[in-house]
Amino acid sequence: MTGVKEKKARFLVGLKPRRKAAKLTQTDLALILGTNKESVRAWEIGLYWPSAKVLPEMARALSCTIEELYQEPEVQDDGTA
Numbered sequence: 110m111t112g113v114k115e116k117k118a119r120f121l122v123g124l125k126p127r128r129k130a131a132k133l134t135q136t137d138l139a140l141i142l143g144t145n146k147e148s149v150r151a152w153e154i155g156l157y158w159p160s161a162k163v164l165p166e167m168a169r170a171l172s173c174t175i176e177e178l179y180q181e182p183e184v185q186d187d188g189t190a
Contacts, residue, residue, distance in 0.1 A: 122181040125153045127171040130182065141170045 128138055135149040142163055151157040168175045
């Protein structure tokens with residue numbers, strides 16, 4: 110069971126930051142994916158796992174690969190302090 114929880118946690122670290130970077134609200138992403146805001150919120154806080162059929166469209170909407178949804182985005186250093 111730990112493996113599933115670890116995979117969920119890795120998924121969740123990638124979803125919210127990428128959604129915010131794409132300047133999408135939970136409602137915006139939900140509309141794109143044909144679901145509702147509550148589902149997106151539940152995915153982000155780890156209550157539910159999105160179905161596999163949603164992942165390709167989610168990755169397209171967030172301009173990333175499915176694999177990148179499992180990774181926390183790297184912080185870009187813009188050289189300012």
